[in-house]
Amino acid sequence: MTNRRDNSRIRTIYPILIAISMLVIAGGIWAASSLFKDGGGGELPAAPSNGNGYRAEGSSAGPEDGESPQASPPIAAEEPEGALDTPTAAELDATYELVIAGGRVINPETKLDREGLNVAVQDGRVALVTDKALKGKRVIDAKGLIVAPGFIDNLSYDPNPVGVWNKIADGVTANIAMHGGTANPEKWYPYYERNKTPLHFGASFFYTQARNPFKLSRYDTAKPEQTQQLAEQAEQALNDGALGISFSLEYVPGVNEKEILPLMKLAQRYNVPVYFHARYSDMEEPGTNIDALNELIGYARASGAAVHIDHINSTGGTFSMRQSLQMVADAIEEGLDITACIYPYDYWGTYLNSARFDEGWQERFRISYEDLQIAGTEERLTEYTFRKYQKEGKLAVAYAIPKEDVVDSLKAPFVMIGSDAILEPGFNNHPRASGTFARTIGLYVREQQVVSLSDAIAKMSLLPAQRLEKQAPALKKKGRLAKGMDADIVVFDFDEISDLSTVAHPELVSAGIKYVLINGQVALDEEGLHRDIRAGQPIKSEFVRVKQGGPSLAWGGSKLTLLEYRGSDYVDLAALEGQGYAMQWDKDRRTASVSAGAALSQASVPGPAVGELILERGHRLVWEDGSRTELLSVGERNYVPLSALESRGWKLTKNGQAFELTKS
Secondary structure (H helix, E strand, O other): OHHHHHHHHHHHHHHHHHHHHHHHHHHHHHHHHHHHOOOOOOOOOOOOOOOOOOOOHHHOOOHHHOOOOOOOOOOOOOOOOOOOOOOOHHHHHOEEEEEEEEEEEEEOOOOEEEEEEEEEEEOOEEEEEEOOOOEEEEEEEOOOOEEEEOEEEOOOOOOOOOHHHHHHHOOEEEEEEEEEEEOOHHHHHHHHHHOOOOOEEEEEEEHHHHHHHHOOOOOOOOOHHHHHHHHHHHHHHHHOOOOOEEEEOOOOOOOOHHHHHHHHHHHHHHOOOEEEEOOOOOOOOOOOHHHHHHHHHHHHHHHOOOEEEOOOOOOOOOOOHHHHHHHHHHHHHHOOOEEEEEOOOOOEEEEOOOHHHOOOHHHHHOOOHHHEEEOOOOOEOOHHHHHHHHHHOOEEEEOOOOHHHHHHHHHOOOEEEOOOOOOOOOOOOOOHHHHHHHHHHHHHHHHOOOOOHHHHHHHHOHHHHHHHOOOOHHHHHOOOOOOOOEOOEEEEOOOOOEOOOOOOOOOOOOEOEEEEEEOOEEEEEOOEEOOOOOOOOEOOOOOEEOOOOOOEEEEOOEEEEOEEEOOEEEEEHHHHHHHOEEEEEEOOOOEEEEEEOOOOOOOOOOOOOOOOEEEOOOOEEEOOOOOEEEOEEEOOEEEEEHHHHHOOOEEEEEEOOEEEEEEO
16 A cells, blocks of 8 residues: 555656756756847857956956856866876875875966866975875875965065065065165175075165165256166176166156166166056146056157056056056057056055155045054044154055056956065054965955956966066076976965955964965965075076077088077077078067978078177067967077977987088
8 A cells, every 4th residue: 555655646746847847947948048149149248348448367357347257267177288297107106295185276377277186396396286196205185275386476675584474474485576676686685595585585676776875866867977877787786686677756756768768778688677666646637647657658668678567556557547557458469568566455555754745645646634544553644643754754554546446457467466565573564565465365356256266376476477587597487386396385275365464453464375385395384484494595687698609500501600598509590591481570579470482592690699698588489380489589689499490390410519400
């Protein structure tokens, strides 16, 4: 009887279940057709523009656009080609110094983003990134955690012994003083080496500091002979390791094009960027953000040098962000090399005795005394206390940046993250000194979903490395998480990471960052900061020059002088014309395109001039099949590696210093 009743119930339920299933299927079909019908032809709608005329990073709208993109997008089912290592049996059998096991590994350079991966660390480098099991003397369980390249703060100041630890607690593994820096790198670098700085460090040639011995006021312009001396000092500084040149035009308004252009041309010649705190930070005439950006873009155009715009959310873009970003995007499209950075806060901070607080600051910044707060305290200002603290040179925070300016700027693909601060004794600092990088992820990725996690990590690691790496080889091994890269690594909990520092308490360290490795050594773990770890290394510009008597190359009927650079040999690009290649040069794209089958011609190929700089300017050669080869530059001439010719069917034979290329 029981079985019959059960069977009866089943027979009764079946038709109901079938009816429900049909309704669900029909509803799904209706929903799908509604979702796709606006895309045309069954395609997904195009990703929205951010309204500035350029597409935002990741092509996803922020919440204010009426969209709800995922803060941390689903991980792709297929790996990018070459993103994971295929270990040998010996590599799998080895025991590594340290293994980070089971984490979600993000490498912004290869677009790798996958859970359950293992990272092996040996001798300060990443030895493997794999989904295979690995053995380590120490194993960090990273299941449920993000494993990423260590963050590079390229808009910091001198790595003082107080602030460096807050940087490490914020996931920073390289502190680069490009907003400021030094006039004397030959003294600056040895000082921080002797002090065993715990994270990597580097600096710009700081033009403001270099002017000081001339007793020039902030409103004075240097005389021509002084400018000549400063240019010579800057050139020596670059040869002593300075990573670029930095100007602070708003703070020293007397500096004009007569001082700037000679140093811009020097920067172009040495292939280093020029960092600018722009001249204006508002939209009140005379002197607006638009004027400030036109000035910087004009310098880039006139000199050919790379330009970086410091904290565009507080200088050059406040109240005009979409227009300002479009100006930069247009300049990049023109072929100029321009980048920018922001700190992820809608309030700025600076010293009350600076030119930024010259007469009229209330109108310019659309604030008053009560919108100022002394950093490191709860105190808001009055007219009386403003005058008092101005004489003392206190740093105040100004609540003066529109929130949408931060959001808009963060989406721009050419904008990276830089803190513009480092904590100092006394804690009279903006909270960005301690929380910039955790705040970027916690607030703008997880909570507000402005950019994806992968894009945010790129803005904090890969992009700063790429901005400076052309003449700083150390940075080519940073900002990435792959075999052979430096083991500068941050491991964090995506659900917990956040900034805790405030205006009143800028010393509070960030939450959710579980481990920080610098040069493969653990500087932060579950026990806290390890202040005995002093693994930081100097990051310096390095310049190679053409030497006398390079090797020779016999190629067809030509005898050519080769260029030697960092263990590889290169030949003048013009030599391809003598081998039946036609060539076109795109100046704006810095790209040469070649095609075979042209009539043989004997191109004039001079030998490289002895003593000239050999530079990585980002010039590329595009072959007929679309593949690309990086070129070197000496003066106006470009050089292609012999290895690229070998890969295209030429046979290279060597006899001492004599080389020969023949068609294989």
